[in-house]
Amino acid sequence: MAGTSSGIVAGLTAAAVGTVGFLAYQASATVPPGLGGKSGASASPSAVVSKAPRDRGNPGALPTGSGKGERVVYSVDDDRVWLVDARDRVQRGFGVHPGSVDPPVGLYWVTSRSNTATGTDGAPIEHVVRFTSVDGVAIGFSAAVGTGSDTAMTDVKTGGIRERREDGDAMWRFATIGVPVVVIR
DSSP states (O other), X not given: XXXXXXXXXXXXXXXXXXXXXXXXXXXXXXXXXXXXXXXXXXXXXXXXXXOOOOOTTOTTSOOTTSOSSSEEEEETTTTEEEEEOTTSOEEEEEEOBOOSSXXXXXXEEOOEEEEEEEOTXXXXXXXXXXXXXETXXXXXXXXXXXXXXXXXXOSSOXXXXXXXXXXXXXXXXHOOTTOEEEEEO
């Protein structure tokens, strides 16, 4: 019996390692040009990309060069987010109110989510979708409960990128664990 159990565990471990390797290859094959920096929950991407090209006739349009496939695109300069499906179609685009700490330009993945929490500014928040941290400050999207996206920020460093509640609902449904988040200028 013990030999059978260890064989099953070894087989499951080999399958898991193979799956992770395949997913890592697949993720690296879809990295947009210039965004090949370090990624992860506390990464500091070394690649710095100039401001992504914009459609002057449609300022709310998804910037070119923001990647391929399913992803969340966040423009630090424009304070705007796009939820993009696997066929590169924008499912939703909306403005946001960033905290006092911006994430570096780069490619990340959703690493954790919380249905409700308290923001570092003390405001009750919901639908928290985190994707990185900068100097110990968690960076993620959230909606303030009861006050929309406008909250009084304090002197505390905040990494919350605040959305209106309806946009936070859409982000919550879209950005599950492992979904790529592309941060552009």
